[in-house]
Amino acid sequence: MASLLFRGLQFRPLCIYPSSLWTRKVGVLCCASNSLQTQNVTTHEKPKKFATRNQDKTLDQFLKNYEAIIGIETHVQLSTLTKAFCGCGYNYGSEPNTDICPVCMGLPGALPVLNSKIIECAVKLGLALNCKLSLNSKFDRKQYFYPDLPKGYQISQFDVPIATSGYIDLDLPVEFGGGHRRFGITRVHMEEDAGKLLHAQDGSHSQVDLNRAGVPLLEIVSEPDMRTGIEAAEYGAELQRLVRYLGVCNGNMQEGSLRCDVNISVRPKGQDEFGTKVEIKNLNSFSAIGRAIDYEITRQVQLLSQGLANQIVQETRLWDDGAQKTVTMRKKEGLSDYRYFPEPDLPEVTLTKDYIDSIRDSLPELPELKRRRYEQMGLSMQDVLFLANDVNIAEFFDATLSKGADAKLAANWIMGDIAAYMKNEKLSITEIKLTSDELAELISSIKSGTISGKIGKEILFELIAKGGTVKGLIKEKNLVQITDSAEIEKMIDKVLAENPKQVEQYRGGKTKLQGFFAGQVMKESKGKANPGILNKILLQKLNANS
Amino acid sequence: MLNSINHHQKLLLHRSPKCLSPSPFSTFPLTLTENLPHPLTPPSKPTSQILSIRHSLLTHQLTAVEIAESYLTHLRRIEPKLKSFLHVADEEYILNEAKEIDNKISRNESVGLLAGVFVGVKDNICTGNMPSTAGSRLLEGYRPPFDATAVKKVRELGGIVVGKTNMDEFGMGSTTEGSAFQVTTNPWDASCVPGGSSGGSAAAVSARQCVVSLGSDTGGSVRQPASFCGVVGLKPTYGRVSRYGLVAYASSLDVIGCFGTSVADAGILLHAIAGHDRFDSTSSKQEVPEFKSQLTASDNFESRPLQGLRVGIIRETLEDGVDDDVASSIREAASHLEDLGCTVTEVSLPSFSLGLPAYYVLACSESSSNLSRYDGVRYGNRIAAGELTHLYGDTRAGGFGPEVKRRILMGTYALSAGYYDAYYKRAQQ
Numbered sequence: 001m002a003s004l005l006f007r008g009l010q011f012r013p014l015c016i017y018p019s020s021l022w023t024r025k026v027g028v029l030c031c032a033s034n035s036l037q038t039q040n041v042t043t044h045e046k047p048k049k050f051a052t053r054n055q056d057k058t059l060d061q062f063l064k065n066y067e068a069i070i071g072i073e074t075h076v077q078l079s080t081l082t083k084a085f086c087g088c089g090y091n092y093g094s095e096p097n098t099d100i101c102p103v104c105m106g107l108p109g110a111l112p113v114l115n116s117k118i119i120e121c122a123v124k125l126g127l128a129l130n131c132k133l134s135l136n137s138k139f140d141r142k143q144y145f146y147p148d149l150p151k152g153y154q155i156s157q158f159d160v161p162i163a164t165s166g167y168i169d170l171d172l173p174v175e176f177g178g179g180h181r182r183f184g185i186t187r188v189h190m191e192e193d194a195g196k197l198l199h200a201q202d203g204s205h206s207q208v209d210l211n212r213a214g215v216p217l218l219e220i221v222s223e224p225d226m227r228t229g230i231e232a233a234e235y236g237a238e239l240q241r242l243v244r245y246l247g248v249c250n251g252n253m254q255e256g257s258l259r260c261d262v263n264i265s266v267r268p269k270g271q272d273e274f275g276t277k278v279e280i281k282n283l284n285s286f287s288a289i290g291r292a293i294d295y296e297i298t299r300q301v302q303l304l305s306q307g308l309a310n311q312i313v314q315e316t317r318l319w320d321d322g323a324q325k326t327v328t329m330r331k332k333e334g335l336s337d338y339r340y341f342p343e344p345d346l347p348e349v350t351l352t353k354d355y356i357d358s359i360r361d362s363l364p365e366l367p368e369l370k371r372r373r374y375e376q377m378g379l380s381m382q383d384v385l386f387l388a389n390d391v392n393i394a395e396f397f398d399a400t401l402s403k404g405a406d407a408k409l410a411a412n413w414i415m416g417d418i419a420a421y422m423k424n425e426k427l428s429i430t431e432i433k434l435t436s437d438e439l440a441e442l443i444s445s446i447k448s449g450t451i452s453g454k455i456g457k458e459i460l461f462e463l464i465a466k467g468g469t470v471k472g473l474i475k476e477k478n479l480v481q482i483t484d485s486a487e488i489e490k491m492i493d494k495v496l497a498e499n500p501k502q503v504e505q506y507r508g509g510k511t512k513l514q515g516f517f518a519g520q521v522m523k524e525s526k527g528k529a530n531p532g533i534l535n536k537i538l539l540q541k542l543n544a545n546s
Numbered sequence: 547m548l549n550s551i552n553h554h555q556k557l558l559l560h561r562s563p564k565c566l567s568p569s570p571f572s573t574f575p576l577t578l579t580e581n582l583p584h585p586l587t588p589p590s591k592p593t594s595q596i597l598s599i600r601h602s603l604l605t606h607q608l609t610a611v612e613i614a615e616s617y618l619t620h621l622r623r624i625e626p627k628l629k630s631f632l633h634v635a636d637e638e639y640i641l642n643e644a645k646e647i648d649n650k651i652s653r654n655e656s657v658g659l660l661a662g663v664f665v666g667v668k669d670n671i672c673t674g675n676m677p678s679t680a681g682s683r684l685l686e687g688y689r690p691p692f693d694a695t696a697v698k699k700v701r702e703l704g705g706i707v708v709g710k711t712n713m714d715e716f717g718m719g720s721t722t723e724g725s726a727f728q729v730t731t732n733p734w735d736a737s738c739v740p741g742g743s744s745g746g747s748a749a750a751v752s753a754r755q756c757v758v759s760l761g762s763d764t765g766g767s768v769r770q771p772a773s774f775c776g777v778v779g780l781k782p783t784y785g786r787v788s789r790y791g792l793v794a795y796a797s798s799l800d801v802i803g804c805f806g807t808s809v810a811d812a813g814i815l816l817h818a819i820a821g822h823d824r825f826d827s828t829s830s831k832q833e834v835p836e837f838k839s840q841l842t843a844s845d846n847f848e849s850r851p852l853q854g855l856r857v858g859i860i861r862e863t864l865e866d867g868v869d870d871d872v873a874s875s876i877r878e879a880a881s882h883l884e885d886l887g888c889t890v891t892e893v894s895l896p897s898f899s900l901g902l903p904a905y906y907v908l909a910c911s912e913s914s915s916n917l918s919r920y921d922g923v924r925y926g927n928r929i930a931a932g933e934l935t936h937l938y939g940d941t942r943a944g945g946f947g948p949e950v951k952r953r954i955l956m957g958t959y960a961l962s963a964g965y966y967d968a969y970y971k972r973a974q975q
Contacts, residue, residue, distance in 0.1 A: 102690070102691065102692055105924060106919045106924070107690060107691070107692075107924075107925070108672065108678070108680065108685065108688070108690065108793040108794075108919070108920075109670075109671075109672045109678075109690065109692075109694060109790065109791040109792055109793050109794070110790070111789060111790050111794075111825060111826050111827065111828075112827070113824065113825060113826075113827050114827065141915055143915060143918060143961075145918065145921065145938055147921075147923050147934070150919060150924065151918065151919045152915070152917075152918025152919045152921065153915055153918055208923065208924070210924075337962055337963040339915075339958065339961040339962055339963070339966070340961075340966070341911065341915070341961055341966065341970055344797035344798040344828070344912060345797050345827060345828060346827055347827055347828070
C-alpha cells in the first residue's frame with residue numbers, strides 16, 4: 001500500500017518515522033532535528049544499569065512513594081462520507097494523491113466549506129462524554145510550516161471548543177482487579193487532519209501524500225486523572241467503544257483512525273506540584289499504551305531515586321515496540337507559537353437547543369448504561385464486560401433477550417461456544433449465520449425439553465456455520481428428545497442384554513460402569529434420550545436384580 | 547508601517563487625469579483610433595458598450611469574430627507601450643469562442659448577455675486555461691485546475707476572457723509597480739501610474755483593449771485605479787461576489803470588483819458575477835437585484851429624482867493631507883447630488899484616521915496567513931535545497947517581492963503570542 005508506514009528507528013537527516021509520529025511544531029522540522037540529535041548525544045548522560053536485586057528492592061520502595069499523573073490526547077478520525085471542508089471522499093489505502101481537490105490541496109483561491117456532519121459527530125461525542133456544549137463556537141487557524149500541511153495552517157478550534165468539561169465512566173477489566181473509574185474530559189474540538197509524508201530509505205528525499213489532508217478529526221483531551229497504565233489503556237479502549245457505538249469512527253488504531261498520545265509525569269505522593277511532563281507517541285495499541293506508561297513510570301522513578309531528577313526533561317519520546325521502551329524523539333523547546341486567530345473563511349458555529357435535543361434523542365444506549373443494565377440482570381462482571389464491550393455482541397445479546405431468552409443462558413452460549421467459533425474462524429458476530437432469533441429458539445427448545453443440551457450444542461454448530469432454523473433442523477434430523485419412558489426402557493433392556501459381562505461386573509461392585517451403559521443407550525438413541533429419565537430407569541434396572 | 551502610509555499619500559498627489567469616460571465607439575462600423583480622444587462632456591444616454599455589442603450582434607450588423615478581431619488588433623498594437631496584460635489568450639482560442647457565438651446566433655439560439663464581450667481578468671483570479679500568477683515570481687507559470695466562480699459566470703454568459711491583467715504582487719500595492727513582471731503605464735499619460743493593485747485591469751478598459759474587466763479590491767484596489775485611469779470602478783459589498791478562485795490576500799476584506807467605461811457596463815458585469823456560491827461560505831445569500839433595469843438616462847429624469855435621499859460626507863476625508871483637486875472634486879460631486887435632490891450632510895467620523903492603520907494590521911495579519919501556502923512544495927516556483935528550512939526560505943525569499951515580504955513580516959508579528967490582543971484583536975474592534 002502506498003501509504004504504508006515505515007517502522008524502525010534510524011537517525012538520519014530526514015528521519016524515517018511514520019509520519020503520524022511527527023508533531024508539527026513550529027521551528028522543529030525533520031531536517032533541523034539532525035543537529036538537535038547530535039546535541040542530545042553529547043550532552044545526555046548515559047543512565048547507569050540496574051542489574052542487582054538490592055537496587056530493584058529500593059526501586060519498588062520508591063515506586064510505592066510516587067504517583068504518576070497521566071493525561072491522554074486522542075485524535076478520532078470521523079467516518080464521514082466526505083472530508084471536513086470539501087467534497088472529497090477518504091479511503092484508507094488509496095493510491096497517493098487520488099482523494100484530493102483544490103480545497104484540501106490548499107491551491108491558491110480555494111476556500112473551505114464546512115461539512116455539517118462534523119458538527120453532528122462532535123455534538124454526539126460531546127453528549128456521550130457528558131460535556132457542556134458551546135452554543136457558539138468558531139474555527140481558528142493554527143499556523144505552522146510542514147510539507148504535509150498544504151495551507152501552512154490547520155483549521156482547528158482554539159479558545160472556544162465545541163465541548164468542554166465532561167467525564168467518562170468505565171470499568172477496569174476483571175483480570176486487572178476490576179473497579180469502576182471516572183475520568184474527566186477537558187475538551188473536545190473539531191479540526192482537520194494533515195497529509196502523510198513518506199521518507200526515502202536513503203534519506204535523499206521525502207514524498208507528500210495529501211489524501212488524508214482535510215479529513216475531519218475530533219480531538220479529545222482528558223484531564224490528567226489517570227494513575228496507571230491499566231487505567232490509561234482502558235480509557236483508550238472505552239473511547240474506542242464509544243466512538244464505535246456512536247458510529248462516528250471505526251476506531252481502528254492500526255489504520256490511524258484512533259490515535260492516542262500520552263502525557264505523563266511523576267511526583268512524590270502527597271505533593272501538589274506536578275513533576276516534569278513527558279509526552280509519549282507512537283502508541284499503536286491499548287496494550288502498548290499500558291506498557292509504555294509502566295516503562296516510563298519506572299524510568300522516571302529510577303532517575304528520581306538516584307537523585308538524577310534533572311535528567312527528566314520536558315520532551316517527546318517514542319514508544320519502541322520492538323525494544324519495549326521509550327526513547328527520546330526530540331526535546332521540547334518551550335511552547336510553540338501557533339499564532340492562532342479566528343478563521344475568516346468560515347462562519348461561526350451556532351447550536352440550537354432543538355438541534356442538541358434531537359441528537360440526544362438519537363443516541364444509542366451507551367456502553368456505561370449497558371454495563372449497568374447487564375449488571376442488574378445478575379450477570380457477573382466478566383460477563384457484563386464481554387457482552388457490553390462490543391456493540392454488535394451487545395446488540396445480538398439484547399435481541400436474543402427480547403425474544404424471551406434467559407439472560408444467563410444466552411450469555412453462556414454467546415461467551416462459550418459462539419465466541420469460540422468466532423475466534424477459530426476469525427469472524428465477527430455479524431458475519432456468522434446464527435441469528436439472535438434462532439439462539440432464543442434454541443434456548444427455549446432446551447428449556448422445554450424438546451431437545452437435550454447435548455443435541456443443542458450440535459445444532460448450534462450447524463446454525464452458526466450454515467444458518468437455518470432450530471425447528472427446521474430438529475425436524476430434518478429427527479432430533480426431538482426421547483422422553484417416552486417406555487421407549488427408553490426398551491433401549492436400556494437392549495443394551496443390558498447385549499452386554500451381560502458388564503452387567504455382571506456392575507452387580508459385582510463396579511458401579512462406575514453405569515456411565516458405560518448410559519453411553520451405550522445414548523448411542524442407541526442417537527443422542528436423543530433424555531439423560532435424566534435414562535439414568536433413572538437404568539439405575540432401577542441395574543439395581544433391580546441384585 | 548509609517549513609510550507605507552506616506553507612500554500611499556504621495557500617490558494621491560500624483561496627477562490623475564481629470565476626465566470622464568469618452569466613448570469612441572458610438573458609431574458603427576468601428577473606428578479605432580491610435581490616440582485617445584480628449585475629455586468629452588458626459589454622454590446624454592447611459593452608454594453601455596455591452597448592450598451596443600449585443601445589439602450589433604443580434605441585428606446582424608456585426609459578427610462576434612469581427613468585433614473580436616478589431617479589439618484584438620487594437621490590443622496588440624498598444625500593448626507594447628501599455629503593458630496591461632501578463633498573458634493574452636491565443637488568437638485561435640479567442641476567435642473560436644467568437645465563432646461559437648456567431649454559430650449560435652445564426653442558429654437562432656439565445657446567447658448570454660456578455661456574448662462577444664472581451665473581458666480582462668486580473669491575474670489573481672483563477673482561470674483554468676491560462677496562467678494565474680497574482681503578479682508574483684513565485685507563481686510564475688502556475689496554471690490553476692479550475693476557474694474562479696466569477697470567471698465561470700462570465701464564460702457562462704458568453705464573455706470572452708481575453709487575458710490576465712497586470713497587478714501589484716498578491717494585491718499589495720497601489721501603483722502596479724509592485725508587479726514582479728512589468729510596469730503598466732497609465733493610458734492617459736505615460737509618466738503616470740495606472741494606480742493599483744488592479745492597474746492592469748483599469749488600464750486595459752481605459753485603453754479599450756477590452757470592454758470590461760474584473761479586478762479585486764481589499765483596500766481600494768479597484769476604486770483607486772479606476773479613478774487614475776478614468777473609468778468606472780465598482781467595489782461590491784463584501785460577500786456580494788464569490789471569492790472562490792480569488793487568490794486570497796485578506797480574507798475578511800477581499801472582494802472581486804468590476805471595471806467598465808460606463809456605470810451601466812460595470813453594473814451589468816456585477817450582476818453577472820454576483821450571488822451566493824456554495825463554494826464560498828462568506829458569500830451572501832441575499833438576492834441579487836436587477837441593476838440594469840434601474841439604470842435610466844439622465845435625460846429621462848424628472849427634476850430632482852433623488853429627492854428624499856440623504857447622503858453623508860465625511861469631514862475627515864476632506865481635511866489635511868488631501869489634495870486640493872481631490873477635495874474640490876468631491877465637493878463638486880456633492881453639490882451635483884444636491885442638484886439631483888439629495889440632502890447632503892457633513893458628518894464627523896472621529897475614528898476615521900484609525901481606518902488605515904486598522905486596515906494594515908488586519909490585512910497584513912490575514913495575508914501573512916494566506917501566503918503561508920506558497921512554499922514551493924506542491925506548486926509554484928521552487929528553489930531546490932537539501933534541507934526543508936532552506937527549501938522554504940530560499941523559495942519564499944526568491945519568489946516574493948519586497949512589499950510582500952514586508953507585509954508578511956508585519957502580519958506575523960501582529961499575530962504572534964503576546965501581540966495578538968494588542969494588534970489584531972484591537973484592529974477588529
